[in-house]
Amino acid sequence: MEKLTKIEHIGIAVDDLKASERLFEMLLGAPSYKREEVESEGVLTSFFKSGPNKVELLQATRPDSPIAKYIEKRGEGLHHIAFAVDDIRAEMERLRSGGFRLLNEEPKAGADGKLICFIHPKDSNGVLIELCQDAPKSGD
Ligand code: CO
Numbered sequence: 001m002e003k004l005t006k007i008e009h010i011g012i013a014v015d016d017l018k019a020s021e022r023l024f025e026m027l028l029g030a031p032s033y034k035r036e037e038v039e040s041e042g043v044l045t046s047f048f049k050s051g052p053n054k055v056e057l058l059q060a061t062r063p064d065s066p067i068a069k070y071i072e073k074r075g076e077g078l079h080h081i082a083f084a085v086d087d088i089r090a091e092m093e094r095l096r097s098g099g100f101r102l103l104n105e106e107p108k109a110g111a112d113g114k115l116i117c118f119i120h121p122k123d124s125n126g127v128l129i130e131l132c133q134d135a136p137k138s139g140d
Contacts, residue, residue, distance in 0.1 A: 003091060004083035008114075008132050009047070009054035013067050013079040017044055017059035024048050024055065032057075036111045043067050045111040056082075056111065080118070082130035088115050091131055095119060109135065 014020040017035075025031045025048075032046040042065030048055045058079060060068035070079060085091045088107045096102055101120035110116035114132040121128040 003094065004085060004131070006084050007053065008082040008084040008130075009056045009112075010078070011056045011058055011080040011082060011128075011130070012077065013070050014057050014059050014076050015071060017046055017057060020057050020059075021046050024057065028055070034112070037061065038109075038111050040109070041066065043111075047112065080128040080130050082116075082132050085131045085133050088117060088131055088133040092117050095131075099123070107133070 012020075021032050028048050028050050030049060032048055034047045035044065036047075037044045039061075042060055042062045044059045044061050046057045046059075048057070058067045060066075060071070062068070067079070092102055092107070100123045103118035103120055107115040107117055110130075110132060112132075113135050115135045116133075117131045119129040119131070
């Protein structure tokens with residue numbers, strides 16, 4: 001069975017969300033369809049669609065945000081690739097037992113109603129990988 005079923009979105013770290021939204025609206029030919037703050041991560045996100053694919057722009061909302069630290073170290077740019085999974089706990093266990101270090105031991109709430117987990121970029125050729133599963137809706 002397929003484990004990581006598709007690229008769910010690509011995350012790009014930006015300094016100025018408003019300016020980058022204008023840029024990506026021009027580039028993709030469609031405006032952002034959603035903005036969402038993830039308080040726990042210290043990020044403000046903005047999502048774009050390009051056909052079946054999504055781009056997530058991320059701006060830090062505080063100096064200790066992982067995005068602020070990332071930009072300080074490496075500048076703006078490609079931050080992570082997110083893959084969809086059907087069962088995030090099973091995938092976390094599979095990857096953990098395969099020697100990948102997970103940046104969070106339990107799935108956490110991400111933007112866009114997802115349960116997410118990040119894998120240490122040192123274990124994937126310098127690319128931060130996000131696993132994401134559609135979170136069960138309340139009432140399900
Ligand atoms: Co993401």
